[in-house]
Amino acid sequence: MARGVCIYCKQEKKKITRDHVPPQGLLGKPLPKDTITVPSCRGCNQNFSNDDQYFRDCLMSMRIVENHPVVKKQRKKTMRGFRRKESLGYAKEFISRVELKEVHSPGGVYLGQFPVFTTDDNRILDTITRIAKGLYYEEGKGLIPDGFITTARFIRQEVLNDENIKIVLNELASINPRIVGDDVLAYSMVSTPENRTAFMIRFYGKLLFFAVIGPESDLLLGS
Numbered sequence: 001m002a003r004g005v006c007i008y009c010k011q012e013k014k015k016i017t018r019d020h021v022p023p024q025g026l027l028g029k030p031l032p033k034d035t036i037t038v039p040s041c042r043g044c045n046q047n048f049s050n051d052d053q054y055f056r057d058c059l060m061s062m063r064i065v066e067n068h069p070v071v072k073k074q075r076k077k078t079m080r081g082f083r084r085k086e087s088l089g090y091a092k093e094f095i096s097r098v099e100l101k102e103v104h105s106p107g108g109v110y111l112g113q114f115p116v117f118t119t120d121d122n123r124i125l126d127t128i129t130r131i132a133k134g135l136y137y138e139e140g141k142g143l144i145p146d147g148f149i150t151t152a153r154f155i156r157q158e159v160l161n162d163e164n165i166k167i168v169l170n171e172l173a174s175i176n177p178r179i180v181g182d183d184v185l186a187y188s189m190v191s192t193p194e195n196r197t198a199f200m201i202r203f204y205g206k207l208l209f210f211a212v213i214g215p216e217s218d219l220l221l222g223s
């Protein structure tokens with residue numbers, strides 16, 4: 001392992017590992033040839049592992065993606081975990097909380113289905129935030145500048161009513177996404193003159209999230 005800078009904590013470390021974007025559990029094995037990896041320290045990598053599992057289980061529990069070949073394979077793992085007695089409460093949590101909503105861009109382009117959780121789930125959004133940071137680096141934008149923040153969102157109606165977000169979503173919908181690993185991940189990115197970078201991130205061809213990286217004062221980043 002070589003010396004390097006972790007893109008998450010931005011510290012220089014003697015030993016740097018590679019973090020998979022999206023998390024490995026979503027990709028299945030063997031890992032696709034076009035897998036994206038970014039430099040990460042071991043500490044950050046380990047901190048992500050519980051959230052990674054939660055995120056995988058959450059996505060795998062959704063009907064809408066069940067026919068995706070990678071999901072079919074990976075689902076078995078999730079279900080095995082759920083069948084363990086101590087996991088029953090954990091499994092129920094997923095089943096009761098997720099609805100899906102079809103979303104069109106304000107210009108009328110069908111975008112896919114956004115998962116709508118019955119409550120905000122910061123754990124899920126934390127994982128999306130991290131994926132956005134990885135993609136930012138992958139797209140050659142380097143480390144996220146000090147004073148910038150990254151936010152991720154579930155798209156709900158009130159978000160779609162926001163004029164600023166409408167404009168960005170229309171832009172994102174108009175470009176071809178980059179697709180990774182048999183459409184496990186697809187994303188589009190736009191950078192705006194306000195120094196913000198917005199992502200539409202799609203999993204398994206269906207599930208969409210929205211993330212923005214930009215200066216703390218940015219309108220799109222407000223809650």
Ligand SMILES: [Zn+2]
Pocket residue numbers: 006007008009010011040041042043044045
């Ligand atoms: Zn780190």
